[in-house]
Amino acid sequence: MRGTSIKRILAAAIAMSLVVTVAGCGKTGEKATASTAGESTAATSAEAAAKPSALRIITWSNQSSVDAINELSKKYMEKYPNVKVDMSVVDTDNYPTLQRTRLQANDVDIVTMGGGFVGEKVDWAPGAVPEWQQLIDSGVFTELTNQPWVANWSTGAKAGTYKGKVYAISTGANATTGIFYNKKLFDEQGLKLPETWAEFEQLCAELKARNITPMTCGGQDQWPYQMIVNDVMAGLDIDYTTYAKGLWTGEKKFNDADGLKVFERMEFINNNMEKNFMSIPYSAVISRFVSGKAAMLPDGAWQAGEITKANKDFQFGYFPMPGTNKGVNFQGKFDLFFAVNDKSENKDNALNLLAMLSDKESYTAFVNKVGFIPTMDGVNITNEFLASLLPYTSNLKNSWELEYRIPVGVGQYAQNKGFNPQFLKSAGGSIKTIQELADLTQKDFEKAAAANKSK
Structure with a gap:
C-alpha cells in the first residue's frame, strides 16, 4: 500500500x-x-x-x-x-x-x-x-x-x-460505558445504584412501577444508541480480541449464547427507554434528561459538561452499566x-x-x-x-467497538458494532424476535467475511 x-x-x-x-x-x-x-x-x-x-x-x-x-x-x-x-x-x-x-x-x-x-x-x-x-x-x-x-x-x-x-x-x-442518573430523584425515591444486571433490571422495574421512565436516548442519530452495545458488552466478561477473531474463524457467532445475551439485554434496554426514543435527536437528549423526562441517560462521560450547561443546579452522577457479576468498571x-x-x-x-x-x-x-x-x-x-x-x-x-473488525461490504445487520438492535420491534424496527435478528446478523457477517477472505 x-x-x-x-x-x-x-x-x-x-x-x-x-x-x-x-x-x-x-x-x-x-x-x-x-x-x-x-x-x-x-x-x-x-x-x-x-x-x-x-x-x-x-x-x-x-x-x-x-x-x-x-x-x-x-x-x-x-x-x-x-x-x-x-x-x-x-x-x-x-x-x-x-x-x-x-x-x-x-x-x-x-x-x-x-x-x-x-x-x-x-x-x-x-x-x-x-x-x-x-x-x-x-x-x-x-x-x-x-x-x-x-x-x-x-x-x-x-x-x-x-x-x-x-x-x-x-x-x-x-x-463511554456509563449511565448518568438523576441524583435528586434517586434520593427522593430511596433508590440504590445497581451493581449487577439483575439489580439493574430490578431498578428499572421499580421506576416503572412509580410511573417514572427509566431511560432516554438520542436514538435519531443512531450512534448514541449504538454506543449502548458497548455498555452491554462490558458486562459480559468477554475478551474482545478473542471474540472478534472468533467471529472471523467461526468459533464465535452472533447467534450463539453470548451473542443472544447481547441482543436480549439490548431488548430489555429498548423496553425501558422513553417512548419513541429512536426519534429523539441527540441535540435534545440533555434537555430531556435534566427536565425529568427519564431517570437515567446511557451516554459518554463527555456529556457531563453539557448537563451542567443545561442546568448548573442539576445534581447527577455516573455509574458503569452493570454486568452479570459485580465489579464492572468503565471502558472507553x-x-x-x-x-x-x-x-x-x-x-x-x-x-x-x-x-x-x-x-x-x-x-x-x-x-x-x-x-x-x-x-x-x-x-x-x-x-x-x-x-x-x-x-x-x-x-x-x-x-x-474498537476491537470489532467489520468485513468490507457487510450487510446492514452486522454493520456498526456488529449488534444492531435498532432493527428490533421494541426499538421501532420490523424484526420481532432476537433470535431472528441474531440469525440475520450472522448470515450477513459470514457472507461478507467469506468474500473478504476470497480476495
Whole structure:
C-alpha cells in the first residue's frame, strides 16, 4: 500500500466507507471559528509564526471540545498575532466526509480524530483496514516521534503510535460505558445504584412501577444508541480480541449464547427507554434528561459538561452499566487526537499548536475544559465530575467497538458494532424476535467475511 498515491488511498477509503470513530455529536452544518496553538524554540517555527498566515483545523461538533480548542487558539493567537486560525466544525456523521475531502484538496493543516489507532489490519480479518492506517501508510500524516514535546505525554503519545512511530497525540480518554442518573430523584425515591444486571433490571422495574421512565436516548442519530452495545458488552466478561477473531474463524457467532445475551439485554434496554426514543435527536437528549423526562441517560462521560450547561443546579452522577457479576468498571477510548497534514504549507505553525498544547499549564486548562481523563501525567484536575471518574479509569480498557473488525461490504445487520438492535420491534424496527435478528446478523457477517477472505 505504500506505493499507492494519496488520492487513490483517499478514494478507496470513500468507496469502502471506512469511518474514523468519533465521539460526541451536535448540530449539522459547517461553521468557522478561530483556533490554533503552538510553542516551539526552533527557529523555523518562530519564523513561521511571525509571518501572516492562516491555520486550518477541522473537528466535529462536541461543544466542550470546540470550546477547549477555541481557548487554546486564543492563547496562541495572543502570542502569535500574525496567525489567524480557522476551525471548521461539522456534525459527527458528516465529519469523515469533511476529513477526506479536505485532505484530498490539501485544505487542512490539523486534523482531529476520535477512537485512536485501533483495529489495525490483521491476518485473520483480511480486507478490514481502518482508515487511519491507510492514511498513515500513504504518508498523509506527519511523523511526530522526534518532536521534543512528545516526551511530555504519557498515554497521549502511546495511543497515537503506529509501528513504533508517533503520528498523533490523544488529548484525553473518555469513559463511554456509563449511565448518568438523576441524583435528586434517586434520593427522593430511596433508590440504590445497581451493581449487577439483575439489580439493574430490578431498578428499572421499580421506576416503572412509580410511573417514572427509566431511560432516554438520542436514538435519531443512531450512534448514541449504538454506543449502548458497548455498555452491554462490558458486562459480559468477554475478551474482545478473542471474540472478534472468533467471529472471523467461526468459533464465535452472533447467534450463539453470548451473542443472544447481547441482543436480549439490548431488548430489555429498548423496553425501558422513553417512548419513541429512536426519534429523539441527540441535540435534545440533555434537555430531556435534566427536565425529568427519564431517570437515567446511557451516554459518554463527555456529556457531563453539557448537563451542567443545561442546568448548573442539576445534581447527577455516573455509574458503569452493570454486568452479570459485580465489579464492572468503565471502558472507553482515547479521544480527540491531533494529527498534522504532512502536505501542509503551514506545518511549522501546526506543530507549534501541538507544542503549546503539550505544555503542562496549557494542557491542564484544556483537559479540565473538555472533561477528558488526562493523557499526561501530573495534571491537576479541577473538574469535579472528571475527578470522580479517575479511581475507576486508571487502566481504562478499549470498548468493544474498537476491537470489532467489520468485513468490507457487510450487510446492514452486522454493520456498526456488529449488534444492531435498532432493527428490533421494541426499538421501532420490523424484526420481532432476537433470535431472528441474531440469525440475520450472522448470515450477513459470514457472507461478507467469506468474500473478504476470497480476495
